[in-house]
Amino acid sequence: PISSRRRHVGNRTNPNPNNCIGVFGLSLYTTDRELREVFSRYGPLAGINVVYDQRTGRSRGFAFVYFENVEDSKEAKERANGMELDGRRIRVDYSITKRPHTPTPGIYMGRPTTRVHSSHYHDSHSDRYDDGDFTYRRSTSPCYSRYRSRSRSYTPR
DNA sequence: GTTGAGCGTT
Numbered sequence: 001p002i003s004s005r006r007r008h009v010g011n012r013t014n015p016n017p018n019n020c021i022g023v024f025g026l027s028l029y030t031t032d033r034e035l036r037e038v039f040s041r042y043g044p045l046a047g048i049n050v051v052y053d054q055r056t057g058r059s060r061g062f063a064f065v066y067f068e069n070v071e072d073s074k075e076a077k078e079r080a081n082g083m084e085l086d087g088r089r090i091r092v093d094y095s096i097t098k099r100p101h102t103p104t105p106g107i108y109m110g111r112p113t114t115r116v117h118s119s120h121y122h123d124s125h126s127d128r129y130d131d132g133d134f135t136y137r138r139s140t141s142p143c144y145s146r147y148r149s150r151s152r153s154y155t156p157r
Numbered sequence: 158g159t160t161g162a163g164c165g166t167t
Contacts, residue, residue: 015164022164029158052167062163088161097164 015094019046019070021077022095024062026050027086032063038085039065043072049099064095 015022023035032048039045046066053060067073073094081092 024163025161028161049165050167051165054167057167060163060165061161062165064165091163093164095164099165 015096017070017074018094018098019068019073020064020066020095020098021073022062022064022093023080024091024093025088026059026061026063026090027088028059028061030059030063030086030088034086035063035065038083039067039076039080042067042076042079044068064099 021039023039030050032050035048035050036045039048044067046068048063048065050063051060052058065076067076077092077094080090083090083092
């Protein structure tokens with residue numbers, strides 16, 4: 001019943017209830033401290049991440065807020081969506097992409113493919129990390145390049 | 158303190 005509303009953003013899947021919400025349309029001057037003040041009203045936060053442009057250092061106008069409880073995330077999405085913050089009408093949705101709290105734990109392996117070849121991944125060189133959006137490879141094994149193409153076709157689900 | 162739709166690292 002809520003499917004056709006997001007056609008203008010492409011074939012992106014509809015966000016499902018999640019601990020992490022994305023906040024878009026922010027003022028470039030809204031800080032994480034400010035976001036914390038607002039969103040901690042809905043429940044305890046596990047973290048906040050304003051996305052900055054790597055070159056200019058300025059905010060890109062969106063952020064991600066992690067709640068400890070999904071129920072609080074739901075309430076935040078419903079109540080904070082459309083709210084005005086620093087003169088801008090913000091949009092709040094469940095996050096689609098997910099990032100781990102820790103930085104990239106290994107070598108970036110590209111986006112997961114739909115194909116699965118699980119029989120290849122039982123050796124000690126394929127210790128792999130996946131956050132559901134990207135796939136990383138953990139070790140610095142010299143055999144890395146031999147396994148690269150296989151690893152790229154790995155997908156968790 | 159330019160622009161404004163956006164799903165991600167400083």
